[in-house]
Amino acid sequence: MRFVHTADWQIGMKAVHLGETAETARRARFQSARRIIEIAKEQRADFVLLAGDTFEHHGIERAKVREIANLLATAHCPVYIIPGNHDPAGSGSVWEDECWARSVHVRVLLAAEAVEAPGATLYPCPALSRTSAADPTAWIAGQTAGGIRIGIAHGSVSGHPDMEDCFPIPSDAACRLGLDYLAVGHYHSTAFYPGADGAARMAYCGTHEPTGFQERDSGNLLVVEIAGPGAPPVIQKLRTRVLDWHGAVHPIRGSADLAKLNEELEAISSPEQTLVQCTISGTADGIDEEAVERIRELVESRFLYGRFECGELRIEGNADEWIDALPPGYLQETARKLRADARAEPPDEVAAGALAEFRRMWREVRA
Ligand SMILES: [Mn+2]
Incomplete structure (x- = not known):
């Protein structure tokens, strides 16, 4: 079983500090999003996970929201999305737009409840507010379904020096919760969290297109392959960025x-x-x-x-x-x-x- 892990598309990011280049940088976010759909097909992914902050804010023009929904609908496989702290679920959110109901492929996961995906059970941890001091993955502890178990969450890893606490997730959450993989969004560089056995069962894929000059390793996606329950994930990092910063x-x-x-x-x-x-x-x-x-x-x-x-x-x-x-x-x-x-x-x-x-x-x- 193989899937694509992406996050933090931040569509609608203004990038005003770039002056005349801002428009090019905004367009690049769409171009690299399109690349992800192509890579998912080339890699014969069973599904795509979009782990939060697809949009920079809820004030984004609805035409752009629909453009993204239409793009995701062209994927050859299901796409599962959770809201992040920039685009949390709730009244007035982008997720209320009717475009999300049009494709059977694209599913916005607004509730913390198990979802069956091709070859795996997903445990989504959607953001319902702009910030929280609670661990969004905590609810998974009581979930005992078998098969390959994959969590999808958005938040800071507790104790990370570059991040303020925002939906804090313990760095050993995947092992603690018995997950084969925990796909996390929020941090813009790719980062892995290996467990005691050395296998990375928790990772930030990073944003698909850089958003700042200080980012260490942004502009990637992760292709994750899991042979069976308990097998260590085999992870490939692939470049998606159009622009280099x-x-x-x-x-x-x-x-x-x-x-x-x-x-x-x-x-x-x-x-x-x-x-x-x-x-x-x-x-x-x-x-x-x-x-x-x-x-x-x-x-x-x-x-x-x-x-x-x-x-x-x-x-x-x-x-x-x-x-x-x-x-x-x-x-x-x-x-x-x-x-x-x-x-x-x-x-x-x-x-x-x-x-x-x-x-x-x-x-x-x-x-
Ligand atoms: Mn975020």
Whole structure:
């Protein structure tokens, strides 16, 4: 028996921080959703589990809700969905739309009660509110049906450093509840929770399409194969993302680090499908500000989206070489005087500003 585990599609996410790229990022969430339906077919999955937060919020246009319902209805197998903390069940929710009743394939599981799926019994743990301090999987404890037992839940794993408690689930819930697998949504990176025997019976698949630069491993789905009750799940992680998000802080100590960063940025193979947030920091010795500017230009021009931050970088050492390279005479003397005033105690801010401006103009003239 084999199924696809996905979650956190967050359809309707605004992504306003991406400016003009936001629309592309929103469209990508639909494109990768379509990929999931294709992968489910290629993998001959018996069913698909969508473990919550299909939608970012209930205010999403109904046309988009129907677009997703129609897409899910094209799956070759049943699709089981639970509401998450972003799209909890209840009055006024997206789940009240009539589109969900149109397909026999697509089932929104709104109640905590066992459901028979092809080859397995499902134990859904739907979110009925935006947050809760209660373990949503607790009700499964009294359920004794045989066969392959699969839980589907949405919430934080208790004690995870990156997550605030929201429908907290113990990290050993699958073993404790006698489940062959517990499919969890909410955390946006793929993460496995192996039990004492080393088998991962509980996992976050992660969001199908990245939602932020800090995500460690997002944009995947899991294909889970279980040979029989008690058999360890065999899990494949497959890429679903359309866009790659690279976000990192790079400590820079000298020009070699800058050259290495430059190489890394040049090596990214699909820049038109890549979002980059590049921050450089640290104290660097003897680097040329122009090398920093070249990296900025690369980040800002090469990628679908590029944001460069260097405000945290301190340049020391021979950064004043440009002054020694000025034509001797009043230009060089003026620059030296400005530099001395800028470094006086207290520093002369006007002189510092004038020196920076002088340097910028000199660079332009020389270019
Ligand atoms: Mn969530």
